[in-house]
Amino acid sequence: MPAKVLINGYGSIGKRVADAVSMQDDMEVIGVTKTKPDFEARLAVEKGYKLFVAIPDKERVKLFEDAGIPVEGTILDVIEDVDIVVDGAPKKIGKENLENIYKPHKVKAILQGGEKAKDVEDNFNALWSYDRCYGKDYIRVVSCNTTGLCRSLYAINSVADIKKARVVLVRRAADPNDDKRGPVNAITPNPVTVPSHHGPDVVSVVPEFEGKILTSAVIVPTTLMHQHTLMVEVDGNFSRDDVLEAINKTPRIITVKADEGFTSTAKIIEYGRDLGRLRYDINELVVWEESVNVLENEIFLMQAVHQESIVIPENIDCIRAMLQMEEDNFKSIEKTNKAMGIQ
Ligand SMILES: NC(=O)C1=CN([C@@H]2O[C@H](COP(=O)(O)OP(=O)(O)OC[C@H]3O[C@@H](n4cnc5c(N)ncnc54)[C@H](O)[C@@H]3O)[C@@H](O)[C@H]2O)C=CC1
Numbered sequence: 001m002p003a004k005v006l007i008n009g010y011g012s013i014g015k016r017v018a019d020a021v022s023m024q025d026d027m028e029v030i031g032v033t034k035t036k037p038d039f040e041a042r043l044a045v046e047k048g049y050k051l052f053v054a055i056p057d058k059e060r061v062k063l064f065e066d067a068g069i070p071v072e073g074t075i076l077d078v079i080e081d082v083d084i085v086v087d088g089a090p091k092k093i094g095k096e097n098l099e100n101i102y103k104p105h106k107v108k109a110i111l112q113g114g115e116k117a118k119d120v121e122d123n124f125n126a127l128w129s130y131d132r133c134y135g136k137d138y139i140r141v142v143s144c145n146t147t148g149l150c151r152s153l154y155a156i157n158s159v160a161d162i163k164k165a166r167v168v169l170v171r172r173a174a175d176p177n178d179d180k181r182g183p184v185n186a187i188t189p190n191p192v193t194v195p196s197h198h199g200p201d202v203v204s205v206v207p208e209f210e211g212k213i214l215t216s217a218v219i220v221p222t223t224l225m226h227q228h229t230l231m232v233e234v235d236g237n238f239s240r241d242d243v244l245e246a247i248n249k250t251p252r253i254i255t256v257k258a259d260e261g262f263t264s265t266a267k268i269i270e271y272g273r274d275l276g277r278l279r280y281d282i283n284e285l286v287v288w289e290e291s292v293n294v295l296e297n298e299i300f301l302m303q304a305v306h307q308e309s310i311v312i313p314e315n316i317d318c319i320r321a322m323l324q325m326e327e328d329n330f331k332s333i334e335k336t337n338k339a340m341g342i343q
Protein backbone atom coordinates (compact mmCIF):
# COMPACT_ATOMS: atom_id res chain seq x y z
CA MET A 1 0.00 0.00 0.00
CA PRO A 2 1.48 3.39 -0.90
CA ALA A 3 2.10 5.73 2.05
CA LYS A 4 -0.68 8.29 2.46
CA VAL A 5 0.65 11.85 2.52
CA LEU A 6 -1.20 15.08 3.30
CA ILE A 7 0.38 18.38 2.28
CA ASN A 8 -0.71 21.10 4.71
CA GLY A 9 0.16 24.45 3.13
CA TYR A 10 0.25 24.49 -0.66
CA GLY A 11 2.75 27.30 -1.31
CA SER A 12 6.25 27.34 -2.86
CA ILE A 13 7.40 24.26 -0.95
CA GLY A 14 4.03 22.49 -0.49
CA LYS A 15 3.07 22.41 -4.17
CA ARG A 16 6.46 21.06 -5.15
CA VAL A 17 6.35 18.37 -2.46
CA ALA A 18 2.87 17.36 -3.66
CA ASP A 19 4.12 16.92 -7.23
CA ALA A 20 7.24 15.06 -6.06
CA VAL A 21 5.15 12.66 -3.93
CA SER A 22 2.93 12.00 -6.96
CA MET A 23 6.00 10.96 -8.96
CA GLN A 24 6.91 8.16 -6.49
CA ASP A 25 5.48 4.63 -6.72
CA ASP A 26 5.50 4.02 -2.95
CA MET A 27 3.54 7.06 -1.73
CA GLU A 28 0.48 9.07 -2.73
CA VAL A 29 -1.03 12.48 -2.06
CA ILE A 30 -4.23 12.03 -0.05
CA GLY A 31 -4.93 15.74 -0.16
CA VAL A 32 -3.57 19.26 -0.09
CA THR A 33 -4.80 22.20 1.96
CA LYS A 34 -5.30 25.87 1.16
CA THR A 35 -6.34 28.77 3.39
CA LYS A 36 -7.77 30.88 0.54
CA PRO A 37 -9.74 30.09 -2.65
CA ASP A 38 -7.13 31.60 -4.99
CA PHE A 39 -5.76 30.48 -8.36
CA GLU A 40 -3.40 28.02 -6.69
CA ALA A 41 -6.38 26.34 -5.02
CA ARG A 42 -8.19 26.12 -8.36
CA LEU A 43 -5.10 24.70 -10.08
CA ALA A 44 -4.63 22.10 -7.32
CA VAL A 45 -8.16 20.82 -7.98
CA GLU A 46 -7.57 20.88 -11.76
CA LYS A 47 -4.42 18.78 -11.22
CA GLY A 48 -6.56 16.18 -9.46
CA TYR A 49 -5.55 16.81 -5.85
CA LYS A 50 -8.28 16.55 -3.21
CA LEU A 51 -8.51 19.98 -1.64
CA PHE A 52 -9.16 20.59 2.07
CA VAL A 53 -9.48 23.87 3.91
CA ALA A 54 -6.46 24.42 6.18
CA ILE A 55 -8.36 26.44 8.78
CA PRO A 56 -11.19 24.31 10.25
CA ASP A 57 -13.88 26.98 10.20
CA LYS A 58 -17.29 27.05 8.45
CA GLU A 59 -16.79 30.64 7.23
CA ARG A 60 -13.57 29.56 5.46
CA VAL A 61 -15.26 26.63 3.79
CA LYS A 62 -17.98 28.99 2.56
CA LEU A 63 -15.34 31.23 0.93
CA PHE A 64 -14.32 28.27 -1.25
CA GLU A 65 -17.93 27.34 -2.02
CA ASP A 66 -18.72 30.95 -2.98
CA ALA A 67 -15.69 30.98 -5.30
CA GLY A 68 -16.85 27.76 -6.97
CA ILE A 69 -13.80 25.77 -5.86
CA PRO A 70 -14.84 22.31 -4.63
CA VAL A 71 -13.40 21.18 -1.29
CA GLU A 72 -13.64 17.80 0.43
CA GLY A 73 -13.88 19.34 3.91
CA THR A 74 -11.35 20.77 6.33
CA ILE A 75 -8.03 19.39 7.50
CA LEU A 76 -9.83 17.77 10.44
CA ASP A 77 -11.83 15.61 8.01
CA VAL A 78 -8.67 13.99 6.61
CA ILE A 79 -5.96 14.22 9.26
CA GLU A 80 -6.63 10.81 10.82
CA ASP A 81 -6.67 9.01 7.46
CA VAL A 82 -3.05 9.86 6.62
CA ASP A 83 0.27 8.25 7.50
CA ILE A 84 2.21 11.51 7.53
CA VAL A 85 1.71 15.26 7.01
CA VAL A 86 4.23 17.40 5.20
CA ASP A 87 3.75 20.90 6.61
CA GLY A 88 4.39 23.65 4.06
CA ALA A 89 2.92 26.52 6.07
CA PRO A 90 4.82 29.78 6.58
CA LYS A 91 7.51 29.91 9.25
CA LYS A 92 6.27 29.71 12.87
CA ILE A 93 2.86 28.40 11.67
CA GLY A 94 4.41 24.94 11.24
CA LYS A 95 5.14 24.82 14.96
CA GLU A 96 1.56 25.91 15.77
CA ASN A 97 0.21 23.20 13.48
CA LEU A 98 2.47 20.66 15.21
CA GLU A 99 1.14 21.54 18.66
CA ASN A 100 -2.52 22.18 17.72
CA ILE A 101 -3.16 19.55 15.04
CA TYR A 102 -0.48 16.91 14.43
CA LYS A 103 0.38 15.98 18.02
CA PRO A 104 -3.26 15.90 19.31
CA HIS A 105 -4.21 13.68 16.34
CA LYS A 106 -1.06 11.54 16.75
CA VAL A 107 0.00 11.98 13.14
CA LYS A 108 3.64 11.99 12.06
CA ALA A 109 4.74 15.34 10.61
CA ILE A 110 7.57 16.91 8.69
CA LEU A 111 8.16 20.63 9.35
CA GLN A 112 10.23 22.90 7.10
CA GLY A 113 13.36 25.00 7.61
CA GLY A 114 11.53 28.09 8.90
CA GLU A 115 10.81 26.24 12.14
CA LYS A 116 13.25 25.85 15.03
CA ALA A 117 15.42 22.78 15.68
CA LYS A 118 14.33 22.66 19.31
CA ASP A 119 10.66 22.14 18.40
CA VAL A 120 11.19 18.76 16.70
CA GLU A 121 12.79 15.42 17.57
CA ASP A 122 15.57 15.78 15.02
CA ASN A 123 16.69 17.52 11.80
CA PHE A 124 16.85 15.87 8.41
CA ASN A 125 19.33 15.72 5.58
CA ALA A 126 19.31 12.58 3.44
CA LEU A 127 23.11 12.25 3.44
CA TRP A 128 23.78 12.94 7.10
CA SER A 129 20.83 12.15 9.37
CA TYR A 130 18.53 9.63 7.60
CA ASP A 131 19.32 6.90 10.16
CA ARG A 132 18.73 9.20 13.13
CA CYS A 133 15.30 10.20 11.79
CA TYR A 134 14.29 6.60 10.98
CA GLY A 135 10.90 5.84 12.53
CA LYS A 136 10.66 9.24 14.28
CA ASP A 137 7.41 11.21 14.54
CA TYR A 138 8.27 14.93 14.26
CA ILE A 139 11.19 15.99 12.10
CA ARG A 140 12.35 19.24 10.45
CA VAL A 141 13.79 19.19 6.94
CA VAL A 142 16.37 21.95 7.29
CA SER A 143 16.23 25.07 5.10
CA CYS A 144 17.44 25.48 1.55
CA ASN A 145 20.71 27.16 2.59
CA THR A 146 21.40 24.53 5.23
CA THR A 147 20.59 21.68 2.83
CA GLY A 148 23.04 23.11 0.28
CA LEU A 149 25.76 23.42 2.92
CA CYS A 150 25.13 19.90 4.21
CA ARG A 151 25.63 18.49 0.70
CA SER A 152 28.93 20.25 -0.07
CA LEU A 153 30.31 19.65 3.44
CA TYR A 154 29.46 15.96 3.01
CA ALA A 155 31.50 15.87 -0.22
CA ILE A 156 34.45 17.70 1.37
CA ASN A 157 34.31 15.55 4.51
CA SER A 158 34.57 12.45 2.38
CA VAL A 159 38.09 13.45 1.21
CA ALA A 160 39.43 15.14 4.33
CA ASP A 161 38.36 15.69 7.95
CA ILE A 162 36.81 19.13 8.36
CA LYS A 163 38.52 21.17 11.11
CA LYS A 164 36.85 24.50 10.49
CA ALA A 165 34.35 25.89 7.95
CA ARG A 166 33.72 29.57 7.22
CA VAL A 167 30.84 30.42 4.90
CA VAL A 168 29.54 33.70 3.49
CA LEU A 169 25.95 33.43 2.25
CA VAL A 170 24.37 35.81 -0.23
CA ARG A 171 20.65 35.19 0.17
CA ARG A 172 17.97 35.90 -2.40
CA ALA A 173 15.56 38.58 -1.21
CA ALA A 174 12.28 36.78 -2.00
CA ASP A 175 10.84 33.99 -4.09
CA PRO A 176 9.76 35.12 -7.60
CA ASN A 177 6.06 35.17 -6.66
CA ASP A 178 6.59 37.10 -3.43
CA ASP A 179 5.66 40.67 -4.37
CA LYS A 180 5.59 42.02 -0.81
CA ARG A 181 9.27 41.58 0.13
CA GLY A 182 12.51 43.40 -0.51
CA PRO A 183 15.05 44.85 -0.53
CA VAL A 184 14.62 46.30 -4.02
CA ASN A 185 17.78 48.36 -4.02
CA ALA A 186 20.04 47.51 -1.10
CA ILE A 187 22.32 44.92 0.45
CA THR A 188 21.00 43.97 3.87
CA PRO A 189 23.10 42.15 6.44
CA ASN A 190 20.60 39.48 7.55
CA PRO A 191 21.02 38.57 10.24
CA VAL A 192 23.25 41.54 11.07
CA THR A 193 24.77 39.51 13.90
CA VAL A 194 27.59 37.08 13.19
CA PRO A 195 27.35 34.12 13.22
CA SER A 196 24.09 33.73 11.33
CA HIS A 197 21.65 30.91 12.18
CA HIS A 198 22.88 28.78 9.27
CA GLY A 199 25.92 27.36 11.15
CA PRO A 200 23.80 26.15 14.11
CA ASP A 201 21.29 24.76 11.58
CA VAL A 202 24.06 22.66 10.00
CA VAL A 203 25.05 21.51 13.50
CA SER A 204 21.43 20.44 14.12
CA VAL A 205 21.99 17.93 11.31
CA VAL A 206 25.70 17.19 11.94
CA PRO A 207 26.40 17.54 15.69
CA GLU A 208 30.13 16.79 15.19
CA PHE A 209 30.48 20.20 13.48
CA GLU A 210 29.70 21.98 16.77
CA GLY A 211 32.27 24.77 17.22
CA LYS A 212 33.69 24.20 13.73
CA ILE A 213 31.33 26.11 11.42
CA LEU A 214 30.71 29.84 11.32
CA THR A 215 28.42 31.55 8.82
CA SER A 216 27.44 35.13 8.00
CA ALA A 217 24.77 36.26 5.55
CA VAL A 218 23.49 39.22 3.55
CA ILE A 219 20.31 39.56 1.47
CA VAL A 220 20.51 41.00 -2.06
CA PRO A 221 17.82 42.10 -4.55
CA THR A 222 17.44 38.89 -6.55
CA THR A 223 14.78 36.18 -6.57
CA LEU A 224 16.52 33.38 -8.45
CA MET A 225 18.98 31.61 -6.14
CA HIS A 226 21.17 31.92 -3.06
CA GLN A 227 24.96 31.92 -3.48
CA HIS A 228 27.56 30.72 -0.94
CA THR A 229 31.33 31.05 -0.67
CA LEU A 230 32.92 28.30 1.45
CA MET A 231 36.37 28.33 3.04
CA VAL A 232 37.03 25.00 4.74
CA GLU A 233 40.12 24.06 6.74
CA VAL A 234 40.78 20.32 6.69
CA ASP A 235 43.20 17.61 7.80
CA GLY A 236 44.67 15.15 5.31
CA ASN A 237 46.51 14.81 2.01
CA PHE A 238 44.47 15.44 -1.11
CA SER A 239 44.44 17.35 -4.38
CA ARG A 240 41.95 19.65 -6.12
CA ASP A 241 41.04 16.70 -8.36
CA ASP A 242 40.19 14.62 -5.28
CA VAL A 243 37.82 17.34 -4.10
CA LEU A 244 36.18 17.63 -7.52
CA GLU A 245 35.80 13.86 -7.73
CA ALA A 246 34.13 13.79 -4.30
CA ILE A 247 31.76 16.58 -5.33
CA ASN A 248 30.86 14.75 -8.53
CA LYS A 249 30.28 11.50 -6.63
CA THR A 250 27.94 13.07 -4.07
CA PRO A 251 24.27 12.69 -5.00
CA ARG A 252 22.32 15.88 -5.73
CA ILE A 253 25.33 18.04 -6.52
CA ILE A 254 26.15 19.13 -10.06
CA THR A 255 29.18 21.10 -11.21
CA VAL A 256 29.01 23.77 -13.90
CA LYS A 257 31.68 25.82 -15.64
CA ALA A 258 31.65 29.59 -16.07
CA ASP A 259 33.76 28.82 -19.13
CA GLU A 260 30.76 27.02 -20.64
CA GLY A 261 28.46 29.98 -20.06
CA PHE A 262 27.38 29.42 -16.45
CA THR A 263 28.52 32.89 -15.51
CA SER A 264 25.81 33.62 -12.92
CA THR A 265 22.73 32.32 -11.15
CA ALA A 266 20.69 33.71 -14.04
CA LYS A 267 22.42 31.31 -16.42
CA ILE A 268 21.86 28.37 -14.07
CA ILE A 269 18.15 29.14 -14.01
CA GLU A 270 18.16 29.41 -17.81
CA TYR A 271 19.67 25.89 -17.83
CA GLY A 272 16.72 24.68 -15.72
CA ARG A 273 14.35 26.27 -18.20
CA ASP A 274 16.17 24.75 -21.18
CA LEU A 275 16.06 21.31 -19.53
CA GLY A 276 12.28 21.71 -19.40
CA ARG A 277 12.27 21.15 -15.65
CA LEU A 278 8.87 21.67 -14.00
CA ARG A 279 8.81 25.30 -12.74
CA TYR A 280 12.51 25.46 -13.91
CA ASP A 281 13.48 23.74 -10.66
CA ILE A 282 17.11 22.84 -9.97
CA ASN A 283 16.90 20.38 -7.09
CA GLU A 284 20.66 19.82 -7.20
CA LEU A 285 23.21 21.96 -5.38
CA VAL A 286 25.23 23.72 -8.10
CA VAL A 287 29.01 24.12 -7.64
CA TRP A 288 31.10 26.28 -9.98
CA GLU A 289 33.98 24.05 -11.06
CA GLU A 290 36.47 26.91 -11.52
CA SER A 291 35.83 28.08 -7.94
CA VAL A 292 37.06 24.83 -6.40
CA ASN A 293 40.57 25.49 -5.12
CA VAL A 294 42.96 23.95 -2.61
CA LEU A 295 45.53 26.16 -0.87
CA GLU A 296 47.65 24.24 1.64
CA ASN A 297 45.07 22.75 4.02
CA GLU A 298 42.15 24.94 2.93
CA ILE A 299 39.43 24.17 0.39
CA PHE A 300 37.54 27.01 -1.31
CA LEU A 301 34.43 26.82 -3.44
CA MET A 302 31.39 28.76 -4.62
CA GLN A 303 27.93 27.25 -4.94
CA ALA A 304 24.37 28.21 -5.82
CA VAL A 305 21.12 27.03 -4.23
CA HIS A 306 17.72 27.09 -5.93
CA GLN A 307 15.81 27.90 -2.77
CA GLU A 308 12.36 26.79 -3.93
CA SER A 309 13.36 23.28 -4.94
CA ILE A 310 16.54 22.01 -3.23
CA VAL A 311 14.65 20.66 -0.20
CA ILE A 312 11.97 18.82 -2.18
CA PRO A 313 13.81 15.47 -2.66
CA GLU A 314 14.87 15.66 1.02
CA ASN A 315 11.18 15.77 2.01
CA ILE A 316 10.57 12.59 0.00
CA ASP A 317 13.48 10.75 1.65
CA CYS A 318 12.35 12.06 5.04
CA ILE A 319 8.91 10.48 4.47
CA ARG A 320 10.59 7.13 3.69
CA ALA A 321 12.79 7.35 6.79
CA MET A 322 10.02 8.35 9.20
CA LEU A 323 7.64 5.68 7.88
CA GLN A 324 10.47 3.08 7.84
CA MET A 325 9.89 2.35 4.16
CA GLU A 326 13.58 1.97 3.21
CA GLU A 327 16.48 1.37 5.61
CA ASP A 328 19.29 2.48 3.30
CA ASN A 329 19.50 6.25 2.76
CA PHE A 330 21.38 5.87 -0.53
CA LYS A 331 18.69 3.54 -1.91
CA SER A 332 16.04 6.09 -0.98
CA ILE A 333 18.06 8.92 -2.52
CA GLU A 334 18.48 6.91 -5.74
CA LYS A 335 14.78 6.04 -5.91
CA THR A 336 13.70 9.65 -5.33
CA ASN A 337 16.22 10.98 -7.84
CA LYS A 338 15.17 8.52 -10.53
CA ALA A 339 11.49 9.35 -10.11
CA MET A 340 12.15 13.10 -10.20
CA GLY A 341 14.78 13.12 -12.95
CA ILE A 342 17.46 14.48 -10.63
CA GLN A 343 21.09 14.03 -11.72
N1 LIG B 1 10.58 29.31 -0.27
C1 LIG B 1 11.77 28.94 0.08
O1 LIG B 1 12.74 29.37 -0.48
C2 LIG B 1 11.98 27.97 1.19
C3 LIG B 1 11.12 27.87 2.25
N2 LIG B 1 11.37 27.00 3.25
C4 LIG B 1 10.49 26.91 4.39
O2 LIG B 1 9.29 26.24 3.99
C5 LIG B 1 8.19 26.74 4.73
C6 LIG B 1 7.13 27.21 3.76
O3 LIG B 1 7.67 28.27 2.98
P1 LIG B 1 7.09 28.68 1.56
O4 LIG B 1 6.58 27.49 0.84
O5 LIG B 1 8.13 29.51 0.92
O6 LIG B 1 5.90 29.59 2.00
P2 LIG B 1 4.70 30.12 1.08
O7 LIG B 1 4.28 31.40 1.68
O8 LIG B 1 5.07 30.08 -0.36
O9 LIG B 1 3.59 29.02 1.32
C7 LIG B 1 2.96 28.83 2.54
C8 LIG B 1 1.54 28.33 2.28
O10 LIG B 1 0.94 27.98 3.52
C9 LIG B 1 -0.37 28.57 3.59
N3 LIG B 1 -0.77 28.72 4.99
C10 LIG B 1 -0.87 29.86 5.73
N4 LIG B 1 -1.31 29.55 6.97
C11 LIG B 1 -1.51 28.21 7.02
C12 LIG B 1 -1.95 27.32 8.02
N5 LIG B 1 -2.30 27.73 9.24
N6 LIG B 1 -2.03 26.00 7.72
C13 LIG B 1 -1.70 25.54 6.51
N7 LIG B 1 -1.27 26.37 5.50
C14 LIG B 1 -1.16 27.68 5.76
C15 LIG B 1 -0.22 29.87 2.82
O11 LIG B 1 -1.48 30.36 2.41
C16 LIG B 1 0.67 29.41 1.65
O12 LIG B 1 -0.11 28.81 0.61
C17 LIG B 1 8.77 27.80 5.68
O13 LIG B 1 9.09 27.18 6.90
C18 LIG B 1 10.02 28.24 4.95
O14 LIG B 1 10.99 28.79 5.81
C19 LIG B 1 12.43 26.12 3.20
C20 LIG B 1 13.28 26.13 2.15
C21 LIG B 1 13.16 27.10 1.09
Ligand SMILES: O=C(OP(=O)(O)O)[C@H](O)COP(=O)(O)O
Binding pocket: 113, 143, 144, 145, 146, 171, 173, 198, 307
Ligand atom coordinates in the same frame (compact mmCIF):
# COMPACT_ATOMS: atom_id res chain seq x y z
O1 LIG C 1 16.48 31.54 3.02
C1 LIG C 1 15.93 30.56 3.47
O2 LIG C 1 16.35 29.87 4.52
P1 LIG C 1 17.50 30.33 5.54
O3 LIG C 1 16.81 30.90 6.74
O4 LIG C 1 18.27 29.10 5.84
O5 LIG C 1 18.39 31.34 4.88
C2 LIG C 1 14.71 30.00 2.83
O6 LIG C 1 14.86 30.14 1.44
C3 LIG C 1 13.46 30.71 3.20
O7 LIG C 1 13.65 31.68 4.14
P2 LIG C 1 13.05 33.14 3.96
O8 LIG C 1 11.78 33.03 3.12
O9 LIG C 1 12.79 33.58 5.37
O10 LIG C 1 14.11 33.97 3.28
